[in-house]
Amino acid sequence: MVDLLKRLLRTPQGATGLILITLVFIVVAFGSWLAPRDPEAMSILARYKGPSMTFLLGTDQYGRDILSRLLIGARATVITAVVATLAGTLAGALIGTVSAYLGGRADEMIMRTIDAIMSIPNLLFALLIVNLLGSGSVNALVAVAVAFAPGMARITRSVALSIRKQDYVSAAIARGESSSYIILREMLPNVIAPIIVETTIRISFAVMLFATLSFLGLGAQPPATEWGLMISEARQYMHISAGILIWPSLAIAIVAVGFNLLGDGLRDALNPRTGG
Amino acid sequence: MSKPAQNSVLQIRNYSLDYLTVNGVFHALRNIDLEIAAGEILGLVGESGSGKTSLAWSIMRYLPDNAREVGGAIRLRGEDLAAKSPAEVGRMRGKQISMVFQDPGTSLNPTLSLGTQLTEALRRHRGLTKRQAWGEGEAMLARVGLKNPTQMMQRMPHEASGGEKQRVVIATAFACNPQCIIFDEPTTALDVITSRQILDLFLDLQAETGVASLYISHDLALLSRTAKRVAVMRRGEIVEQGTIDDIFRAPRQDYTRELLSAVPQPANRLVETRPSYQAKPLMEVENVSVHYGRKPFLSALTGRAFKRFTGNRAISLTVQPGEILGIVGESGSGKSTLAKAMTGLNPFEGRMTFAGRTIAGLADMDRSYRKDVQLIFQHPDASLNPRQKIHEILARPLKLYGAGDGGSLSHRIGDLLEQVRLPRTHADRYPHQLSGGEKQRVAIARAFASKPKLVICDEITSALDVSVQASIVQLLLELHRKHGTAFLFITHDLNLVRQIAHRIAVMYRGDLVEVVPSDEIASPDRADYTRQLIAAVPALAGTSF
Numbered sequence: 001m002v003d004l005l006k007r008l009l010r011t012p013q014g015a016t017g018l019i020l021i022t023l024v025f026i027v028v029a030f031g032s033w034l035a036p037r038d039p040e041a042m043s044i045l046a047r048y049k050g051p052s053m054t055f056l057l058g059t060d061q062y063g064r065d066i067l068s069r070l071l072i073g074a075r076a077t078v079i080t081a082v083v084a085t086l087a088g089t090l091a092g093a094l095i096g097t098v099s100a101y102l103g104g105r106a107d108e109m110i111m112r113t114i115d116a117i118m119s120i121p122n123l124l125f126a127l128l129i130v131n132l133l134g135s136g137s138v139n140a141l142v143a144v145a146v147a148f149a150p151g152m153a154r155i156t157r158s159v160a161l162s163i164r165k166q167d168y169v170s171a172a173i174a175r176g177e178s179s180s181y182i183i184l185r186e187m188l189p190n191v192i193a194p195i196i197v198e199t200t201i202r203i204s205f206a207v208m209l210f211a212t213l214s215f216l217g218l219g220a221q222p223p224a225t226e227w228g229l230m231i232s233e234a235r236q237y238m239h240i241s242a243g244i245l246i247w248p249s250l251a252i253a254i255v256a257v258g259f260n261l262l263g264d265g266l267r268d269a270l271n272p273r274t275g276g
Numbered sequence: 277m278s279k280p281a282q283n284s285v286l287q288i289r290n291y292s293l294d295y296l297t298v299n300g301v302f303h304a305l306r307n308i309d310l311e312i313a314a315g316e317i318l319g320l321v322g323e324s325g326s327g328k329t330s331l332a333w334s335i336m337r338y339l340p341d342n343a344r345e346v347g348g349a350i351r352l353r354g355e356d357l358a359a360k361s362p363a364e365v366g367r368m369r370g371k372q373i374s375m376v377f378q379d380p381g382t383s384l385n386p387t388l389s390l391g392t393q394l395t396e397a398l399r400r401h402r403g404l405t406k407r408q409a410w411g412e413g414e415a416m417l418a419r420v421g422l423k424n425p426t427q428m429m430q431r432m433p434h435e436a437s438g439g440e441k442q443r444v445v446i447a448t449a450f451a452c453n454p455q456c457i458i459f460d461e462p463t464t465a466l467d468v469i470t471s472r473q474i475l476d477l478f479l480d481l482q483a484e485t486g487v488a489s490l491y492i493s494h495d496l497a498l499l500s501r502t503a504k505r506v507a508v509m510r511r512g513e514i515v516e517q518g519t520i521d522d523i524f525r526a527p528r529q530d531y532t533r534e535l536l537s538a539v540p541q542p543a544n545r546l547v548e549t550r551p552s553y554q555a556k557p558l559m560e561v562e563n564v565s566v567h568y569g570r571k572p573f574l575s576a577l578t579g580r581a582f583k584r585f586t587g588n589r590a591i592s593l594t595v596q597p598g599e600i601l602g603i604v605g606e607s608g609s610g611k612s613t614l615a616k617a618m619t620g621l622n623p624f625e626g627r628m629t630f631a632g633r634t635i636a637g638l639a640d641m642d643r644s645y646r647k648d649v650q651l652i653f654q655h656p657d658a659s660l661n662p663r664q665k666i667h668e669i670l671a672r673p674l675k676l677y678g679a680g681d682g683g684s685l686s687h688r689i690g691d692l693l694e695q696v697r698l699p700r701t702h703a704d705r706y707p708h709q710l711s712g713g714e715k716q717r718v719a720i721a722r723a724f725a726s727k728p729k730l731v732i733c734d735e736i737t738s739a740l741d742v743s744v745q746a747s748i749v750q751l752l753l754e755l756h757r758k759h760g761t762a763f764l765f766i767t768h769d770l771n772l773v774r775q776i777a778h779r780i781a782v783m784y785r786g787d788l789v790e791v792v793p794s795d796e797i798a799s800p801d802r803a804d805y806t807r808q809l810i811a812a813v814p815a816l817a818g819t820s821f
């Protein structure tokens with residue numbers, strides 16, 4: 001683990017990504033303590049203010065402190081993205097490994113179904129699910145997880161196919177091991193590395209997808225401090241004060257870039273062939 | 277060492293090479309002294325990791341970024357190669373020094389025709405036009421014994437066999453009449469008979485052109501029949517060098533002696549047990565055929581014809597209780613396919629009878645059959661799960677088959693490790709923390725955990741060095757004596773199998789050619805193919821055939 005961290009820090013992407021994501025998680029964990037003001041305290045007199053000493057990033061259309069709202073909103077935004085991605089990854093990894101293990105006709109049926117689902121764009125698919133389930137944070141989470149699973153299944157299957165041909169899997173079959181043992185203990189641990197990389201990169205997509213859903217009014221509902229929702233609300237007032245729109249957008253961009261860089265760094269660090 | 281320098285083509289003096297790694301400096305080569313005269317073949321022998329290939333790359337001036345040349349010099353006809361600029365090195369490679377690699381399958385570019393790859397060196401170094409070079413290339417291919425050079429020039433690498441490809445690579449190496457050629461295990465990736473032909477070709481061309489050759493190999497028997505002088509390498513140092521006679525008849529160093537004694541010699545039988553051929557066979561294989569390939573789902577709709585690939589064609593053989601049956605054949609002859617069919621990894625047609633029970637398909641292979649028939653694979657790296665510790669790997673068969681004779685699980689795992697002469701503490705390690713030989717011992721321990729009646733060994737020594745191979749074979753024979761286990765020993769190493777097998781089955785392209793007692797395998801009334809095979813295998817110089 002220490003070794004992995006060392007290798008991660010050796011690449012510029014890995015180091016930058018790690019620093020950004022550490023900062024993001026500090027905000028996620030301690031945001032409510034760090035926030036200088038009550039995020040929901042409105043003030044008629046202090047609307048559309050630019051950055052000043054009292055309001056570091058200015059105020060929004062109701063005179064609420066943007067910095068405080070961002071710090072507290074980090075938890076809702078980032079955690080839901082991470083949880084949704086993890087759920088989607090886990091489901092996808094299982095489907096992919098099972099499909100690769102079974103092979104033959106079963107594999108073909110599973111993968112063709114996945115193909116059919118993947119032909120629907122992620123956002124459209126998530127919209128469809130939210131429409132079926134009704135809008136709300138939890139439903140949005142489920143929607144993103146379901147939308148991500150097919151892609152992960154496909155990536156996992158391609159890795160698992162090569163693992164399936166390894167002799168230790170043959171040895172387990174020849175020994176008479178049960179299918180569940182072979183899938184869970186012999187194959188899954190060996191497909192994990194590329195999945196970790198893919199998951200990290202996908203978290204940034206999830207953050208953006210959530211923001212989009214909230215922007216369309218299908219995710220978090222006001223007065224939540226979710227970043228996508230903040231952007232959505234700010235849209236009408238952007239001509240009066242651009243700051244309301246820019247700050248949450250910037251926050252989303254930082255998280256997305258951070259996870260992307262971390263994923264790139266992990267890809268190099270987890271690959272034994274690069275890195276001495 | 278004090279030979280006159282005017283005759284020597286390649287001269288390496290006190291050469292040392294280090295690699296800078298994360299864990300510090302690794303001394304790849306230390307104080308190497310070598311000299312090759314024109315027309316001479318110097319054999320370089322050593323086990324994996326001894327620095328043979330590093331030396332080859334140093335001569336070719338193709339070193340990785342983390343390599344540091346610490347001292348000494350490499351001279352080609354008196355010119356210091358280390359002092360050359362990259363452009364000069366580029367002009368030198370292929371023209372003055374060339375190299376033949378181990379695997380022609382990967383050393384040729386799959387997207388260029390053989391002719392393009394061959395004529396590239398001619399056009400670059402001899403300034404020929406495309407047409408001239410093409411004509412010259414055809415002449416070269418004729419010279420390396422390819423039957424239809426004109427057609428061969430047009431072919432892509434995948435349209436040629438391994439032997440043909442290696443001939444093209446050799447033709448390329450000789451194309452510009454270089455002064456020195458490095459051969460890095462040029463026959464290791466080829467089949468026995470093909471590799472004999474390639475070796476003969478090499479010796480002819482060598483005698484004809486008088487090029488100075490550095491022949492790298494791990495095969496002492498082969499070197500003893502090709503080279504005039506041999507240098508033995510170990511851990512980056514040259515342990516001993518001298519003429520073939522000196523090294524093979526009177527080795528001075530212990531390491532050389534150890535290497536020589538580890539080379540399998542058919543005359544030296546290692547097995548004294550005699551199975552009874554009157555008893556009922558333990559395993560009877562009757563008309564077993566294996567076909568590969570699945571009819572594509574949609575081909576029924578499109579009406580496309582579908583052809584299956586045959587892995588085994590109606591194989592019938594028997595294994596007696598306590599017998600070691602060797603199976604030999606080239607790659608693709610269906611040896612492993614048969615092993616897989618017998619362990620339920622491949623569907624098969626036909627019938628097997630094991631200890632009186634009929635096995636007609638995968639469904640008949642229940643837990644007790646799997647317990648009695650165990651399989652050991654070629655590469656221990658691939659057959660041990662890299663994410664599991666040794667104790668987890670060894671605990672599985674114990675848990676599955678419950679071969680319990682008291683004692684806790686960890687105690688029995690320790691016993692298993694001791695049985696294959698590994699320390700009990702290895703249970704806490706991961707496979708990558710063990711050496712290749714130790715990993716193969718773990719795989720053997722896993723197979724013997726269930727006290728099987730028949731163990732199928734699929735090329736289990738071919739990924740290992742000679743000395744490790746010898747100790748693994750000894751271990752197997754010890755287990756054979758102790759438990760009376762029958763073995764199906766699949767290998768392409770005829771010398772080895774003649775030492776240990778009671779009977780030998782010869783396979784060729786999915787067919788069983790014949791099954792003969794191993795002391796009669798060299799007799800002249802064997803099948804044609806068997807005789808070719810025996811004739812192609814080099815035996816150590818100075819031993820009887």
